[in-house]
Amino acid sequence: MAKELAESGGLLGRMHRGFIPVEDGANLVAALAIMAMMLLGVAQIAMRTIFNNPIDGYIDLVELSMASMAFLGAAYTQRLGSHIRMELLIGKLSGRALWALEALGTALAMFIIGVLIYYSYGHFMRSFTLGDTTIDAEFQVWPSKLLVPIAFAIWWIRLALQFVGAARLVIWPEAEPVAVIVVKNAAEHAQDEIHEVMGDEADLTGPEGKT
Template identity: 50%
Template sequence: MLVTTCQIFCRLAGYPIPGFLEASEQAIAVFAFLGVAYAQRYGAHIRMDMIIGATHGRLRWLLEAIGTLLAMLLIAVLIRYSWNFFYDAWEVGDTTYDYGIPTWPSKFLVPFAFSIWFVRLTLQLIGFLRLFLWPKADPVAVPIIKSAAEHAEDEASSAGGGK
């Protein structure tokens, strides 16, 4: 935000920061991909809960484990092919057009972030399988998905308006 403000004032003064747009485009990878494992940890990704939300006990944990395993397969494919894009940029020395900013650092962040997400999914899979085997155990390493009403109640209580 500070750099953007500086860019605006420099532009108004007639001296824009060279390569600002290209550097901003490269930085998008940081914001777009590095937060996915964090969001996975808290169950913040969009998901369809119509079937799984209606189940309980072992069936629920089994369905969650199957869904997590499918996500792991997809992420494994994305890691493999995003690594190819990074490696090609590294080998060729790919740069941006105008200012020659190397593109490989931002292209490396994609398979790196997907790898962190894969590790998070692995922990989650182990947690779901544990709950499948021992349904009465406390949930560990799995997101607890709450209804909209439960979520609103938690927010209200954390703001000082609840119990």
């Protein structure tokens, strides 16, 4: 069992692949929310300019959409390593030292996101219990607030997979990276962007997506 885990990632690899559709789905919802807000903005300008009749509750709708646009794509970004990372030190490390530092950083991120899940869920419960609404159009706020702990929970699971992946490489440094972020140079990043545009998910995930 240990040998299989070292060579292929075993259960970790299957969990990594199985969780990808969840992250992609959440990111798709965020992208659709952004598109909807762009279309709504165009409609708002047209209604105000041409008919002098702005859309009721436009500002409220923008506020409610912020949670989906800001947080639902976080786990997807985490998986691809597209977020901002301080790699001045990490880029100079290799082997156990590299993966130990990755595991430490990921564990810290898990703690922070765990705290945010707890408090954001508390905000949702207060909003749901009190029937909180927006100021202008009086739309219910709780659905937007519920998206925050959901998005953070998806992100936390991705971080947990990366933590296990990094810990695995601390034990077996020669194993194939699975469910972890692999530091890439500029040419590799450019190649990834090409694959992303072409929709080639298998190549885009790189070594961390293989099992």
